[in-house]
Amino acid sequence: MGDLQIKKQPTNYDVVIVGSGAGGGMAAYVLANAGLKVCLLEAGPIFDPAKNSSQLKNPWDSPRRGASTKHRPFGDFDASYWGWEIDGEPYTKEEGTQWDWWRARMLGGRTNHWGRISLRFGPKDFKRKSIDGLGDDWPIGYEDIKPYYDKIDQLIGVFGTNEGLENDPDGYFLPPPRPRLHELMIKNGATSSGVKVIPSRLSILTKKINDSRGACFFCAQCNRSCQVYGDFSSSSVLVKPAIATGNVEVVPNAMAREVMTDKEGKATGVAYINKIDNLEYQVNGKVVILAASACETSRIMLNSKSARHPNGLANSSDVVGRYLHDSTGADLGGVLPTLMGRKRYNEDGVGGMHIYSPWWLDNKKLDFPRGYHIEYWGGMSQPSYGFGMGMQDMNGKYLVNGKQKEAGGYGASLKEDQRFFYGASVGMAGRGEAIAYRTNYCEIDPNVVDKYGIPVLKFNVKWSDHEIKQAKHMKETFKEIMHNMGAIVTWGGDDGPENNYGLHSPGKIIHEAGTARMGNDPKNSALNKWNQAHDCKNLFVVDGAAFVSQADKNITWTILALSMRASEYIIDQLKKQNI
C-alpha cells in the first residue's frame, strides 16, 4: 500500500461529534439549531425508520421467522445493526471476568430499537454516597437537570402519570395506554405484596405532538423502529431535523480512530477511517464532542495519546475506562392458568409494558444498598421463532380443556394444546442499580487491534455482593408476585448462590456507563459538571460515559438531558470565546 495518505477535510467545523445516538443526536440537534456548523461522524450506515423499519411485517416475511442472528441478536425484525459481536471488531476480557458489549452500528445507534423506557433520575440518585457511603455523589443535583428533563419531555414526548413520588419525579406526560389483561392481574398480585405498580413511562406518542411525527398506532413493535416516527429514535427525532437546518453534515461509515490535539493539548478534530473507501480522513473542529457509547468513547480517549496527554486524552486522573457499570438484571417467567383457553382480541398496545413498578423499598432496611424497578410482559403477542416449542413440558402438566393428557404427543390433539396455551405466559424482570467501582474497567488491550488497526478494548468487570444480594431479592419478590396471581413459574425460579441468583453477566442489560465520569475534583474525575473535560477545555463527552452512577432508571432520558445541557453550555462558552 504505497499510496497511503490522510485526506484532510477542508471545512473547519464549529463542532465535530462522534456518534449519533441519544447523546450525539441531541448535541447535533441543539447546536445546529443554534446556527453552529456541525460534522456528525457515525460508524454505521444511514438509517431512517421511515424507509428501513421492518414494522408490520408478518413472521413469515422472515425466512428464519424472526429468529436472531449475529447481525441481529434481538431478532430478524429488530432495528439494531449488529449487537454482541461485529465481524472484524473484537474485544477481549481479563480471564475470570465478564462483560458483554452491545454495539449498534447505524445512524441513531441503539435508540432505533431500545425499549423507550424514559425515566428521570430522582433527587436521591445524584447523592448516593451521602446516603449509603458507596460510590460518589454527582457534582450536580436534580434541580440542575430538572429544566432539561422538562424540555425533553415536551420536545420528544413521553407518556406516563404524575404520581408525586419522591425519587421518581413527575414530568410532562402524554396519557398512557390502559393496562392489558395480564397487567391488571400483575397489578393485583404485586399490590397485595406491597409492590407499587403505576403506568409505565415510555417515549411513545399516544397523541400527536407536531406535524413531523405521527401518533402511535399500537402495533407493539417499537423495537423495529417506527415508520411514522411515533416513538423516540435519535435518527428520526433528532438527527433528521438537525440535518434539515442545513448546518449538519453527517458522515456515515466513519470509524473514529482518535481525537487529534495541538501542542497545548487542545482538541483540533477527529481522525477516522471511512469503512467504504477504506481511506484515512481527518476533520477539524473548534469543539470535539464524544458520544460513541460509554465504552467506545473511553476507547477513543485512551487511544488518543500525545505528549500533553500521555495517559490518553483528558486522563490525568486515570479514571477513563474505570467505574464501568451496567444495570443489574434478573428475570423470571411462567404461565397463568386463568388465561389458558382465553378469548382472542388484539392486545398489541404500544411496544412495551403499559405498567411498571418503580423501586418501592428503603435500602436502609435491606441487606443491599441500591434499588431496582420491575418490568412486566405477557399475553397474546405475535408468534415468532420459538413459538410452540417445548410443548412436552406443558401439556402433561396442566389439564387441557379439562382433560389430562400424556406429555408430548402430536396431531390434532397437539394443535388443541397450542391453541389452549397461547396467550397465557407472563414474566417479569428486575433492572437495578449497581455500584460503580474503580476496579471495574475497560482498558486498551496491548496486543489486539481490530481490522482497521485500532487497538481494541479489554474488559475487567466483576459483580460485587451488593448486586448479587439485590438479584436474590428480585427473585424472591417475583416468586411472591407470581404466587399471588396464581401463576406458575416455569423458568428462572430455581436460581441460587451457584449462579448469583440468575443475575445476568455485566453488560447484558446494555446500559453501560461511568467510563469518563464527571466530578468537581480533576484528580478523580475526567469531566466537570458541564460534561467538559478537565484537561481539555474544548472536549466534551455526552454519552453514558459521563455518569457517576446510573440509578435504578434506564439512562437514556438522562443522557438526553445532560447532552442538551452541555450543548447549551458549549453555545454560551463559544460566544464568550472561552473555548
Place this chain on the structure above:
Amino acid sequence: MDRRKSLKAIALGTLSTGILLDACKEADKKTTADTAPAAIGLGPDRMEEEKAYLVKLNAEKFFNDHELATITILGDIIIPKDEVSGSASDAKVTDFIEFIVKDMPEHQIPMRGGLRWLDLQCLKQFEKAFIDCSETQRIAMVDQIAYPAKAKPEMAQGVSFFNLVRDLVCTGFYTSEIGVKDIGYQGNKPNQYNGIPDDVLKQYKLAYTEKELKECISFNV
C-alpha cells in the same frame, strides 16, 4: 364502520405518511396460503452483510430428497389438517426447516443423525425405511418416541429427536400465515388501542379503576 374504513380514517386523521393506506391496500388483497420464505428484498430490512449471508445460505442445500420426504411426513403427523386449519405441508414447513438448519447449524447433526436413527429403528422393526412404512407402522414408530414420560429407555435418543422435530414443525407452522390465523393472533395491524374489551373484563371479574379510566388514553370506536 368496518375495519378497512376505520383504518383509513385513522390514517387520514392522524398521520402524514402512506404506511397505513398501504396497510389498507394489503387488507383489501385476497390473501393466499403462500408461506414460502421471503425472497431477499421482500423480507425485513437488511444491511449489506446480511444480504451476503442470505445469498450464501440460499445457495446451499442441506437435506437430501429422502430426508426432506421424511421430514414432510413427520410434519404432517405432528400438524395434520383439522377443522380449523391446514397441515404442516400446507404451510410449507419443510422449506422452513431446510432453511433454519442452514441458518442454525447446531440443529444439523441432531436432525441428520435423528433421521437416520429413525430409519434404522424402522428397519429393525418393519424392515423398511420410515417413508416406506405403512401409515399404521409409522404411527406405531412415532408412538414409541412422542411421549417422553412413558417412552422406553432404549428409545431415549428417538425421544430427543422427536422433541426437536416437534419444536421445529410447530414453530414453522405457527409462524406461517395459516398457523398465525389458526392460533388467533389478531394484532400486527394499525388500530386505536382501547384496553381490555368489556366482556373480557367481566369474564375475569376485573375493572379499570377510576384513576385509570381518567388518566389513560381512550378512543371512540
